Amino acid sequence: MDKEFKALRIREENGEYKREIVSRKIEDLPEGEVLIRVRYSSLNYKDALSVSGNKGVTRNYPHTPGIDAAGVVEESSSDKFKVGDEVIVTSYDLGMNTDGGFSDYIRVPANWVVALPKELSFRDAMIYGTAGFTAALSVYKLLASGQTPEMGPVVVTGALGGVGSIAISILSSLGFEVTAATFDATGDEEVLNELGASNRISKDITDDQSGRPLLRPLWAGAIDVIGGNTLHTLLKACKPMGSVTCCGNVGSGDLPMTVYPFILNGISLIGIDSQNCPMELRQKVWDKLAAEWNVYKHKEQVIESSLEDLNEYIDLMLQKKSKGRVIVKL
Known part of the structure; x- marks a missing residue:
């Protein structure tokens, strides 16, 4: 597949880290069993660190941050997921050293992928996110x-x-x-x-x-x-x-x-290690968030950003002035 798509890329230039929206191809993505068309992502503190060149989060650049993603399976070589499945990917190495959710597409190992509970929309899943x-x-x-x-x-x-x-x-x-x-x-x-x-x-x-x-x-x-x-x-x-x-x-x-x-x-x-939480417990917690724990009373004040407008919210987070949740609509 040689489809082109847009992604936020961070590149290192003379010790400084530059942000830009670029055009990429599916073949540019890392190896993995599941290709996902991302519908929503969200902004987390690790993303802000990755954007700013924190080598404890991301070792190599250029890189696409975004430790959260929710979307639809577009290709799968795993028997766990099929084309059209609605899924969530959070944690593991997504957005850290593996190109992440600030992108129209991600490709990841099947054992990183969680089935989206039927009670959750993509948007609500990313309001929760990591x-x-x-x-x-x-x-x-x-x-x-x-x-x-x-x-x-x-x-x-x-x-x-x-x-x-x-x-x-x-x-x-x-x-x-x-x-x-x-x-x-x-x-x-x-x-x-x-x-x-x-x-x-x-x-x-x-x-x-x-x-x-x-x-x-x-x-x-x-x-x-x-x-x-x-x-x-x-x-x-x-x-x-x-x-x-x-x-x-x-x-x-x-x-x-x-x-x-x-x-x-x-x-x-x-x-609390949400990054490497076992899959059985991960699915159980997501199911609770979709049902009896789906009680977050601040959803109407969630900020929805495009990739192009994300920079200002990243800067606020780095300045420790952010409040609530920022989600990214792809």
Whole structure:
């Protein structure tokens, strides 16, 4: 197939990373059993890092970012999928070192592909995307650890971002009292209330600088996207036998702390790896997002962008000024 299509390409030029919309051919795509015509993608922090030349995300350029894609199978050499199947691809190496979803077409291994649940449209699937899947996986693991609404409030950091806002919606629908942790304690009250947050705290409360190994318990559990001292604070101010999930390092990848929250209060720290999550669990979580956990109350405020207009939203994300979800219509 020699069909031409458009894609966002990032190229390295004298140490700088340039973005441009280019024309490509199917034969330019990497090897894989499944060729997918992309209908929607979404913008994630890893995409912004890839665009800016972060070699921890993408090693070689030129490259097409986009760690999420939803679309229709156009060719398949796998017996798992046939032409016309509606599918989702998120995580694994898509958009990192394998050309990703900011493109009309992707070609990927069959074992990266998830059947799109019949209750989800392409658009809604990408409103969730990796961020929504990560939020849902965090809630799933929190529940599996024994966390219940009766234990007390759960704090969600990055509450106005993709993972945080969706996690709040799911938790509140399950009867949890949710505390939204944001950069400051002012503004966006209406949005947080719509998402289901019961109250809100500023980053000062989740970024303790006292140096104490334990704090007075303030919450029963947490979902954290920040890492570093924020994660440390969440652990040492958690009520005994609570659980804290960790899925990000926007603040820092370091975690300098004592073992006291674990050995004195029985706190569980749960790592969330949405990139390499086993396929059986991945499909189960997507099915929940399509059904009883399809409760995100912020869909009407999702920003829909074309490839041509995506640059401004990438810049906002790199400046840590983005809010909610940006999806890309191909």
